[in-house]
Amino acid sequence: MVEVEPRALIRNDIPQSARIWNFWMGGKDYCDIDRIVGGECISVYPDITTMAVQSRQFLVRAVDFVARDAGVHQFLDIGCGLPTLLNTHEVAQAVAPAARVVYIDNDPLVLAYARALLISTTPEGITSCVYGDFHEPTQILYQARNRLDFTEPVAVMFMGVLGHARSHDDMLQTVRTVMAEMPSGSFLAMWDGTDDSPAYVEMWRRYGTAGAVPYVPRPREAIRAAFDGLEFVEPGFVPITNWRAVAAEVGQTTPVSAYGAVARKP
Numbered sequence: 001m002v003e004v005e006p007r008a009l010i011r012n013d014i015p016q017s018a019r020i021w022n023f024w025m026g027g028k029d030y031c032d033i034d035r036i037v038g039g040e041c042i043s044v045y046p047d048i049t050t051m052a053v054q055s056r057q058f059l060v061r062a063v064d065f066v067a068r069d070a071g072v073h074q075f076l077d078i079g080c081g082l083p084t085l086l087n088t089h090e091v092a093q094a095v096a097p098a099a100r101v102v103y104i105d106n107d108p109l110v111l112a113y114a115r116a117l118l119i120s121t122t123p124e125g126i127t128s129c130v131y132g133d134f135h136e137p138t139q140i141l142y143q144a145r146n147r148l149d150f151t152e153p154v155a156v157m158f159m160g161v162l163g164h165a166r167s168h169d170d171m172l173q174t175v176r177t178v179m180a181e182m183p184s185g186s187f188l189a190m191w192d193g194t195d196d197s198p199a200y201v202e203m204w205r206r207y208g209t210a211g212a213v214p215y216v217p218r219p220r221e222a223i224r225a226a227f228d229g230l231e232f233v234e235p236g237f238v239p240i241t242n243w244r245a246v247a248a249e250v251g252q253t254t255p256v257s258a259y260g261a262v263a264r265k266p
Contacts, residue, residue, distance in 0.1 A: 188263050
């Protein structure tokens with residue numbers, strides 16, 4: 001298999017997921033259409049900005065746990081989105097200077113920013129940003145195998161991206177295809193949006209009418225199914241605001257329609 005990165009134009013006339021999330025997180029790397037559509041989304045589901053911030057905090061806690069407590073120092077971050085504060089490699093290499101991180105995304109703007117900004121923070125560490133579409137997991141595995149050691153555990157990450165899968169079956173196939181190639185002791189860190197809030201579901205419906213790639217919130221159990229066969233790390237499959245949060249923070253953060261977990265492959 002040969003590495004091929006399709007030539008793609010950066011579209012500034014339709015909203016794009018990574019730029020929208022950047023807007024919700026208070027960043028500056030978005031277009032006017034993202035600001036307009038993102039603002040309309042906030043009017044429908046105001047807690048989306050809280051979810052954006054909390055999803056990053058979940059990522060930080062998950063990566064820190066895997067690197068520090070589990071001793072896994074290889075990360076495959078699929079659908080990484082635009083660089084922001086406390087990216088995966090920064091958290092991992094702060095714990096393990098020689099950590100290897102491979103970022104995967106299929107958006108040309110994300111790749112351009114990532115290759116310029118997501119650089120190893122230590123001389124020993126390795127950080128790569130490569131093209132990949134999670135709908136083609138075998139291509140992702142090829143890219144990762146060239147950069148990571150599949151004889152040693154790897155932490156696979158899907159952070160809020162699998163709602164873009166064409167169907168629930170496609171979502172499960174993507175996760176299971178990737179995890180099947182990972183050795184024992186590897187981890188899956190994942191969260192996604194749930195359908196328990198009518199306002200949240202309506203927000204994504206309106207987002208899709210703007211020409212963007214649709215995102216489908218799913219029932220909690222449909223998302224939880226991606227972890228079948230894996231061993232949950234405590235506290236299991238929970239709201240992302242509750243996953244290993246500082247005790248004082250639990251219950252103090254606005255609940256959001258997002259569940260996730262970290263789980264180990266036996």
